[in-house]
Amino acid sequence: MLSTIPSTGVLSLVAARKSYSRIPEVVSVPNLIDLQLASFRWFMENGLKALIEEITPVRDFNGNRMELQFIGYEFREPRMTEEECQHRDKDYSIPLYVKARLIIKATGEIKEPFEIFFGDLPLMTANGTFITSGTERVIVSQLLRSPGVYFTVQDDTATGRPLCHTSLIPSRGAWLEFETSNRDVVSVKIDGRRKIPVTSFLRAIGYGTDQELINLFSDVDNSMEHLYIQSSIEKDPLIRDTAGALIDLYGRLRPGDPANVENATKLVNDMFFSPDHYDLGAVGRYKVNRRLSLEGRVSEENRALTREDIVAIIKQIIKINNSVDHADDIDHLGNRRIRTVGELIQNQFRIGLIRLARVARERMSIVPLDQVTPGGLVNIRPVVAAVREFFGGSQLSQFMDQTNPLAELTHKRRLSAMGPGGLSRDRAGFDVRDVHYSHYGRICPIETPEGPNIGLIGSLAAYGRVNKYGFIETPYRRVLKELLSHDARLVGLALREDVIDGAKTVLSAGSVIDDKSFKSISKLSEQKIKVEPFASDEIYYLAADEEDKYVIAQAHAKLDTRGRFLEERIESRFSEHYLYEPPTKIDYMDISPKQIFSVAASLIPFLEHDDANRALMGANMQRQAVPLLRPEAPLVATGMEKEAVRYSSHVIFARHDGTVTSVTSEKIVILTADGQEDTYKLAKFMRTNQGTCINQRPIVSRGEKVTAGHVLADSSATENGELALGQNLVCAFMSWHGYNYEDAIILNERLVKDDRLTSLHITRHELEARDTKLGVEEITRDIPNVGEESLRELDEEGIIRVGAEVGPDDILVGKITPKGETELSAEEKLLRAIFGEKAREVKDTSLRMTHGEWGKVIAVKVFSREEGDDLPARVNKWVQVWVAQ
Structure with missing residues (x-):
């Protein structure tokens, strides 16, 4: 509904919106920053615990002197609030204490558990950001190839025959790369070294004789034309047993070292079968077991390599070479996973803890037993340095884009294929950048940068979520074709088959089940009743590789009120194929037409009519829109406007039901049902990272009843809790007496007069x-060679007053600095004669307004060592001045 404001003629929206959508909303938009919040919560509760268990116990090099055990950890309260950290340029962090116990093995003494300070861990705010050195930062999630086994096919240059190449990628440890030659020899490279026949490697891990090897693969290596195991055996005729294979392998991996069977066995076992040196990770083991059909044979708890894994890989290579099985698509999202903030911090923390454990081992060897303490063995510097390096210098730790609420939200949901262990923009080809069919509902096909990063940086789709293994899932409605005999949903549905009780037909196919017939069916022994397909309200989240098994209908498929399909053929998709299938073939159905897109792309009305390139530009340009003085929600909206701001820091929503008891420009107080006062502090003219302004305005009044989730305060880029990035302007596309040129535009003067497109920007001067060395600098109003006119807005301490209007070169803070003695010029001698010593002692080093800028001072903060403020060394006073312009 629209209402008109007569004074300006501007259209304004009231709270109610009319929806013209023909497709009902089955699932509401999920928490859009849960990607960040859930991952960091996992790190705090589980990830850190797993790391501490991983390095415990720490023993000395001989293992018989002492042992340090870490038996638990706890977090204390942050030392400062988020607001204090931003004003003082500090880190918003939480102290971490680890409880340690020391066992002296030589004497059997067990030292009492001792709490060790492990440094300050940056703490995520409720908005999914970190505050480091006073600025808000975001950890961007990384999209990279998952640990696991990958089979690819390359055409042989000589024969043109497709041959299988395989990579086994662990989370930690040596890579194994398998190749097939055009002479049917299967070879393996260990960590990029010279390749050896795979039969030599198999002999080294325990399959010694020729007959044993041939029998091991007889079920797959049975082609009349190509015998891969026999060809590989013939490739290396000198090695015929396990001992010879072990010594040969040791010589290749440790050239120059004396080789014997015992050393070689230990090396192979440590390199591949020891959890200390080889780790597939939970994800890698899950992927290997699924790809090689090892579920039930190899436990998911076993993250090291097993002999069964290697045999299964070689069998799969032979199958692919014989065209019995297919290769993998490495760009498929089933093979690429998300490394979220929790895992990224955990990896960095692991580096610090490994260094800490190494230092502790060295100290154990030299510290006298009667003087040793847990605190004396532990040096926390490696941990602190590793965490600081990640937050301060990692490519994935980024200065948050706060231009407007959408920019903030998009940054938190960004996915980058670059970063440590990822791709480089210089070497990434077209295939990895391109849109893939598995991106459907997971990664937005539209929102990506236009420059050299195109396709390498993307955005999570609106309904997408990340599962425990790091794979992106998207929700679907389950299409049911059969129900249990006691299920009440049977009423009103037609049968596809007869319902039979023994030899008797209770209800024939084609009959519609009414209440009476349902009672008859429900009395039967429990059985599955086949009914006409219908889209249920059951929601299932599917990963990309799981989705490939099912036929999925589009969200706009026509349904009746019971969810039954109204058309004989349904537009659907199966893997990368697009089909028209009967309802009986449909397994799932999309939940919404917008589930394919990101939040930014979903904000574009009538997106389906846009050219894809222009839609990409529109999605990106919305993030660059600066908040205006008078925000105005769009007349034509898509329904995502409320969701886009709900999970940003710009708008305030009620936490509980209650009654508004007090409203000021600074805060809102709500009395809840249980008699508690809920206070909401409003941000006033707060500067963002990009210099735009967040100014929250209350939109509720005293005495108003509110419910949880009700909008209490708007911001600079919202109206009535909806995103408001621009203005509703009337546009005309026409020539104007031949004066307009290319994409020039002509503006109505009223746009300027009414401040329709005026924005507010805030700069911080300090x-x-x-x-x-020459003395103490002083903040003062008494500045040499400056007239009273220039000092009129300064207070008695020499600091500009709040509310003062300032222009180019105006003094914001007066400061004098001692200067050294030099040869005096004639003018300086005259000044000394007139003004005495004062003229030569100090120089004017005042803080002045930047050239070419005007504005109004909106805030001043002074930090002083005398007042007990924590300041850097040799700094006595620190003044911050905020100017709005």
Whole structure:
């Protein structure tokens, strides 16, 4: 519904919106920043615990002197609030304490558990960001190839025959790469070294004789034309037993070292079968077991390599070479996973803990037993340095884009294929950048940068979520074709088959089940009743590789009120194929037409009519829109406007039901049902990372009843809790007496007069008073060679007053600095004669307004060592001035 404001003639929206959607919303949009919040919560509760268990116990090099055990950890309260950290340029962090116990093995003494401070861990805010050095940062999720086994096919250059190449990628440990030659020899490379026949490698891990090897693969290596195992045996006729294979392998991996069977066996076992040196990770083991059909034979708890894995890989290679099985698509999202913030921090923490354990082992060897303590063995610097390096220098730790609420939300949902262990923009080809069919409902096909990063940086689709293995899932409605005999949903559905009780037909196919016939069916022994297909309200989240098994209908398929399909052929898809299938073939159905797109792309009305390139530009340009003085929600909306701001820090929503008891420009107080006062503090003219302004305005009044989730305050880029990035302007596409040229536009003067497109920007100016070699700097109003006119807005301490209007070169903070003695010029001698010593002692180093800028001072903060504020060394006073312009 629209209402008109007569004074300006501008259209304004009231709270109610009319929806013209023909497709009902089955699932509401999920928490859009849960990607960040859930991952960090996992790290705090499980990831850190797993790391501490991983390095415990720490023993000395001989293992018989002492042992350090970490038996638990706890977090204490943050030392500062988020607001204090932003004003003081500090880190918002939480102290981590680890409880350690020391066992002296030589004497049997067990030292009492001792709490060790392990440093401050950056703490995620409720908005999914981190505050480091006073600025908000976001950890971007990384999209990279999952650990596991990958089979690819390459055409042989000489014969043109497709041959299988395989990579086994662990989370930690040596890579194995298998190749097939055009002479049917299967070879393996260990960590990129010179390849050896795979039969030599199999002999080294325990399959010694020729007959044993041939029998091991007889079920798959049975082609009349190509015998891969026999060809590989003939390739290396000198090695015929396990001992010879072990010594040969040791010589290749450790050239120059004396080789014997015992050393070689230990090396092979450590390199592949020891959890300390080889780790597929939970994801890698899950992927290997699924790809090689090893579920039930190899436990998911066993993350090291097994002999069964290697045999199954070689069998799969032979099958693919014989065209019995297919190769993998490495760009499929079933083979690429998300490394979220929790895992990224865990990996960095692991590096620090491994260094800490190494230092502790070294100290164990030299510290006298009667003087040793847990605190004396542990040096936390490696842990602190590793965490600081990640947050301060990693490619994935980024200065948050806060231009507007959408920019903030999009940054938190961004997926990058670059970063440590990822791709490089210089070497990434077209295939990895291109849109893939498995992106459907998981990664937006539209929103990506236009420059060299195109396709390497994407955005999570609106309904997408990340599962425990890091694979992106998207929700679907389950299409049911059969129900249990006691299920009440049977009423009103037609049968596809007769319902039989023994030899008797209770109800024949084609009959519609009414209440009476349902009672008859429900009395039968429990059985599955086949009914006409219908889209149920059951929601299932499917990963990309799981989805490939099913036929999925589009969200716009026509349904009746019971969810039954109204058309004989349904537009659907199966893997990468698009089909028209009968309802009986449909397994799942999309939940929404917008599930394919990201939040930014979903904000474009009538997106289906846009050219894809222009839609990409539109999705990206919305993030660059600066908040305006008078925000206005769009007349034509898509329904995502409320969701886009719900999970940003710009808008305030009620936490509980209650009654508004107090409303000011600074805060809102709500009295909840249980008599508690709920206070909401409003942000006033707060500067963002990009210099735009967040100014929250209450939109509720005293005495108003509110429910949980009700909008209490708007921001600079919202109206009534909806995203408002621009203005509703009337546009005309026409020539104008031949004066317009290319994409020039002509504006109505009223746009300027009414401040329709005026925005507010805030700059922060700061100044420090330090101890210098020549003396102490002083913040003062008494500045040499400056007239009273220039000092009129300064207070008695020399600091600009709040509310003052300032222009180019105006003094914001007066400061004088001692200067050294030099040869005096004639003018300086005259000044000394007139003004005395003062003229030569100090120089004017005041903080002045930047050239070419005007504005109004909106806030001033002063931090002083005398007042007990924590300041850097040699700094006595620190003044911050915020100017709005």
